[in-house]
Amino acid sequence: MPISKTVMALKRKKKPGKPTQSESVSDGIQKRTRKDGSFWFRISIYKAETKQIKWYPQAETRHLRTLEEAIEYRKLRMAEAQTYTFLLRKKLDWRNKFVDFDKLVQEFYVPERKEAAPQSWRNSVHYVEQYVMPFFLGVKQSNNLESWHLFYEEFYEHLKTATASKGKREIKYNTKNHAIVALNTFMGCMFRKGKVSALHKCRLFPDHLMNRRGLKDIYSDEEYLEVGKRLKEINEDHYEFFELLKNTGMRVNEARGIALDDFFRGIPKDKKFEYIIKEFPGEVLGYLFIVDQPSAMRVNAIRDNNGCIARTALKHQNKMPLERRGRLIPITNVLFSILARRRNTARAQLKDKIYGLDPTNYLLFDTLVLTNFEKNLEKACILSGTKYKSPHCLRHTYATNLSGECQGGRIVKLVLGHKKDETTEKYVHLFALLKRGIEMDAAIELDEDWDTEI
Numbered sequence: 187m188p189i190s191k192t193v194m195a196l197k198r199k200k201k202p203g204k205p206t207q208s209e210s211v212s213d214g215i216q217k218r219t220r221k222d223g224s225f226w227f228r229i230s231i232y233k234a235e236t237k238q239i240k241w242y243p244q245a246e247t248r249h250l251r252t253l254e255e256a257i258e259y260r261k262l263r264m265a266e267a268q269t270y271t272f273l274l275r276k277k278l279d280w281r282n283k284f285v286d287f288d289k290l291v292q293e294f295y296v297p298e299r300k301e302a303a304p305q306s307w308r309n310s311v312h313y314v315e316q317y318v319m320p321f322f323l324g325v326k327q328s329n330n331l332e333s334w335h336l337f338y339e340e341f342y343e344h345l346k347t348a349t350a351s352k353g354k355r356e357i358k359y360n361t362k363n364h365a366i367v368a369l370n371t372f373m374g375c376m377f378r379k380g381k382v383s384a385l386h387k388c389r390l391f392p393d394h395l396m397n398r399r400g401l402k403d404i405y406s407d408e409e410y411l412e413v414g415k416r417l418k419e420i421n422e423d424h425y426e427f428f429e430l431l432k433n434t435g436m437r438v439n440e441a442r443g444i445a446l447d448d449f450f451r452g453i454p455k456d457k458k459f460e461y462i463i464k465e466f467p468g469e470v471l472g473y474l475f476i477v478d479q480p481s482a483m484r485v486n487a488i489r490d491n492n493g494c495i496a497r498t499a500l501k502h503q504n505k506m507p508l509e510r511r512g513r514l515i516p517i518t519n520v521l522f523s524i525l526a527r528r529r530n531t532a533r534a535q536l537k538d539k540i541y542g543l544d545p546t547n548y549l550l551f552d553t554l555v556l557t558n559f560e561k562n563l564e565k566a567c568i569l570s571g572t573k574y575k576s577p578h579c580l581r582h583t584y585a586t587n588l589s590g591e592c593q594g595g596r597i598v599k600l601v602l603g604h605k606k607d608e609t610t611e612k613y614v615h616l617f618a619l620l621k622r623g624i625e626m627d628a629a630i631e632l633d634e635d636w637d638t639e640i
Contacts, residue, residue, distance in 0.1 A: 435584030
């Protein structure tokens with residue numbers, strides 16, 4: 187343990203005045219007595235709107251010296267809570283005067299979004315609840331769906347200066363467009379359910395304002411090597427997961443869901459994959475063929491009580507016929523040995539039937555915790571003096587490099603699972619910018635000083 191952390195730990199252990207005795211002296215009031223005889227009151231109230239008990243921190247109650255003062259303080263806080271509850275109920279009653287919006291969202295909008303976008307439906311609901319509802323029900327005081335389209339332009343202008351739901355930072359244009367798309371999909375759902383008589387759409391912000399990925403989101407060769415080196419020192423498993431993302435371009439949720447039966451040695455025998463193998467740069471030692479991913483998308487514990495893993499279709503493939511689903515990812519270089527070793531471990535677990543007989547329950551990165559991986563990646567970036575880049579930036583790096591090595595976008599689209607050609611084309615453009623920057627740096631480094639005399 188570093189010296190600074192050791193000192194801090196000792197200070198915490200020797201912290202004076204730690205409470206040693208607690209007694210309940212009144213309803214919702216505890217008296218905490220320290221070793222030196224001093225005391226303070228711990229006060230709680232029941233909040234009806236959340237159905238939870240709220241405890242007030244010591245910083246707010248340390249000025250109370252007698253039980254009578256503590257009782258009066260609690261009465262004041264209870265009155266404030268009751269007033270807030272009354273205003274909240276009044277607001278909700280008004281909000282549902284024409285339509286029960288909570289019911290609309292939960293009974294109509296949520297099921298439709300779950301079917302249309304199994305992996306991202308929560309995002310749509312979030313934008314409706316955080317940006318759409320507060321504007322139309324709060325700012326415009328319009329609880330009649332039929333009149334919402336009259337305020338679309340005002341909603342557009344409102345988003346220009348809107349701030350994040352947490353904090354005071356202005357939201358990015360991508361978020362603004364997500365909010366507008368959520369509004370349009372919500373109203374589309376209401377139109378299909380017969381809740382509005384006509385369908386109107388709010389316009390989006392133009393493409394040139396969007397926060398497009400650029401060269402700043404790409405790992406250079408030097409950054410990749412240095413960050414990988416630091417990450418390997420911190421955690422070997424996280425380093426190998428980092429290598430997987432860097433050398434496959436997989437989305438994080440797809441990568442952590444790789445199972446025993448997804449990894450193969452050699453090249454595929456199916457002729458429909460010949461083009462990918464032939465055009466792919468480097469010697470192909472094996473390949474991944476994935477058809478699904480864990481359905482518990484950003485949750486670290488992805489197994490149920492029986493050790494099974496619920497799965498869902500890959501992005502953009504949920505509406506495809508089962509026989510057309512899947513994506514092939516060629517494996518080259520050192521990554522093959524990493525995956526082969528992990529496959530052997532998973533195979534041994536299957537022999538012991540730890541999670542039953544289904545090979546999809548045996549993951550190659552079984553113990554990976556995403557939040558810990560992201561924290562250690564950020565730490566590795568700091569130690570290497572590199573600006574932090576999210577795990578998804580490894581996908582952008584892979585796609586950019588692959589687009590240059592394959593001299594086109596078709597292989598990139600197939601291997602990364604893009605839905606639109608436009609998505610792939612941006613990586614071809616990024617590689618051109620990257621190559622141009624490297625050539626300019628080389629030219630400047632080799633260039634000689636010019637003679638200044640004429």
